[in-house]
Every structure is written in C-alpha cells, then in structure tokens.
Amino acid sequence: MKLPKLNILESTKNPSIVVIAIILNIAIFILIQRLVSKEHDFDINLIDRNFLDFTRVIEKPIPPPEKIEDIEPPPEEEDPPPPEMPTPEVERPQQMDIELSTPEIDVPMSMAGEPYLGEFSDGSGNMGGLGRPGKPNIDSNVVPSLRIPPNYPNRALRSGIEGIVTVEFTITTDGSVKDAEIIEAEPPNIFDKSVLRAIAKWKFNPDMVDGQPVEKRARQDIKFTLKK
Incomplete structure (x- = not known):
C-alpha cells in the first residue's frame, strides 16, 4: 500500500x-x-x-496528668492516761474507850471570897504559911482582874493523878505577870507547865505608892483533883 x-x-x-x-x-x-x-x-x-x-x-495520646491526692497527716497519738494506782488501805488505829472523870482545879480563896495568893512577909522577915523567906512590901489581899484556870494535863487524866502546885510570880506595874516559877509540886513535873502557862495570862491591879504603880511578889497554891 x-x-x-x-x-x-x-x-x-x-x-x-x-x-x-x-x-x-x-x-x-x-x-x-x-x-x-x-x-x-x-x-x-x-x-x-x-x-x-x-x-x-x-501519634500517641498524651496521658492526662496524674491527680495528686491530698494525703492527710496521721493523727497525733495521745499520751495514754497514767495507770490508776490502787489506794493503799490504811488501817485505822483502834480507838480505846477511856472513861475520864471530870477534873477540878481548886484555886484557894481568902475569907472575903477572893483568890488566895499565898502568905507574905510583914516586912520584919516573919512568915506564915509555908515558912519561906519573903520580900518586903507584899500585899496578901491581891485580887486578879483576869484569871484563866490551867488545863488538866492529859497524862494525869488518863492515869487518874491528882496533885498540888505552888507557884510564885511577880506582878508588874502594868498588872501583868512575870518571873513565874514553881516553888513546890506534888507530884513533880506533872502539872508544872500547865500552871506556868495559865499564870502568865493572869492580870492584876498593881499597888500604888505615892501615886506610882509598884511591883510586888505573890504566891499561889493550885490544886488538881478529879471528881469521883
């Protein structure tokens, strides 16, 4: 083609x-x-x-951030209560039933119904009563304006002891008592402290010489007896 x-x-x-x-x-x-x-x-x-x-x-998905949980601190431990110590049972000493008689304290009174404060010398050296040498210018008719009776000692009460105490003291110019001493006590060393404590609280009206208060010495016999 x-x-x-x-x-x-x-x-x-x-x-x-x-x-x-x-x-x-x-x-x-x-x-x-x-x-x-x-x-x-x-x-x-x-x-x-x-x-x-x-x-x-x-792509990997981004993980969400982790939630941080609030952590509560542990509760503080309370100190346990101290253990209860058993209360020691104390044996009460048995009370002794002692029947005591009511004491009587006899403060001798003068003929005029006043407290008898012993016998004093008359200034010549002559003494009556207990026959102890006295001091001049002593008035035997002294009346206390305040007299507090002595306490009956517990030892004498328990033992049923009675006695008598002779105390000698000086009334000062303001009417108080000083130089109190026990002259004689029967039984000895039982009522002595009680008598001295009571005599120290007595009050007297002092003697006045030429308008001036003077001191003087006084003596007192105090008897302790129990009612039968």
Missing part, C-alpha cells in the same frame, strides 16, 4: 496555514506541560496527605 505523497512545497505556498499549525503546536505543547505539572502536583499532595494522616494515626 503506498501512501500518498504530500506536496509540502505546495502547502507552504499558503502562509496562513503555516501560522495556524505553529499556533496549534504551541498550544498543544503548553497544554501538555500543564497537564503534566498538575499531575505531578496532585501526586505530591497525595503523598503529603498520606504522610500527614499516617503521622496523625501513630
């Missing part, structure tokens, strides 16, 4: 056809270039999208 021969020389005789052919070739070339470039861009976009999607899938 034989192809027909184109007479190129004949076709070139018309210049408008040549120009149209060139324009068509250029347009086809440009179109082909654009198609190729779009396809290339499309492939790149696909590759990029696939990559992005892939990396998004393989």
Whole structure:
C-alpha cells in the first residue's frame, strides 16, 4: 500500500496555514506541560496527605496528668492516761474507850471570897504559911482582874493523878505577870507547865505608892483533883 505523497512545497505556498499549525503546536505543547505539572502536583499532595494522616494515626495520646491526692497527716497519738494506782488501805488505829472523870482545879480563896495568893512577909522577915523567906512590901489581899484556870494535863487524866502546885510570880506595874516559877509540886513535873502557862495570862491591879504603880511578889497554891 503506498501512501500518498504530500506536496509540502505546495502547502507552504499558503502562509496562513503555516501560522495556524505553529499556533496549534504551541498550544498543544503548553497544554501538555500543564497537564503534566498538575499531575505531578496532585501526586505530591497525595503523598503529603498520606504522610500527614499516617503521622496523625501513630501519634500517641498524651496521658492526662496524674491527680495528686491530698494525703492527710496521721493523727497525733495521745499520751495514754497514767495507770490508776490502787489506794493503799490504811488501817485505822483502834480507838480505846477511856472513861475520864471530870477534873477540878481548886484555886484557894481568902475569907472575903477572893483568890488566895499565898502568905507574905510583914516586912520584919516573919512568915506564915509555908515558912519561906519573903520580900518586903507584899500585899496578901491581891485580887486578879483576869484569871484563866490551867488545863488538866492529859497524862494525869488518863492515869487518874491528882496533885498540888505552888507557884510564885511577880506582878508588874502594868498588872501583868512575870518571873513565874514553881516553888513546890506534888507530884513533880506533872502539872508544872500547865500552871506556868495559865499564870502568865493572869492580870492584876498593881499597888500604888505615892501615886506610882509598884511591883510586888505573890504566891499561889493550885490544886488538881478529879471528881469521883
């Protein structure tokens, strides 16, 4: 089969056809270039999208932050109460029933019903009563303005002891008592302290000489007896 021969020389005789052919070739070339470039861009976009999607899938989720729980401090341990100590039982001493008689303390009185304060010297050295040497200017009729009886000692009460004590003392210018001393006691050292404590609290009206109070010495017998 034989192809027909184109007479190129004949076709070139018309210049408008040549120009149209060139324009068509250029347009086809440009179109082909654009198609190729779009396809290339499309492939790149696909590759990029696939990559992005892939990396998004393989991303590990960020775990939420751990909650920090408030830890309460342990309660303070209270000190244990001290152990209760047993109360020791104290044996009470047995009380002894002692029957005591009521004591009587006899303070001798003078004939006028006043307390008898012993016998005193008359200034000449003569003494009556117990016969002891006396001091001048002693009045035998002294009356106490305040007299406190002595206490009966417990030892004498328990033992049923009776006795008598002779005490000598000085009446001062203000009527108080000083320098008291036991002259005689029967039995000894039983009633002495009780008598001295009582005599020290007695009060007297002092004697006056030329308008001035003076001191004087006195003596007293005190008896301790128990009622039967």
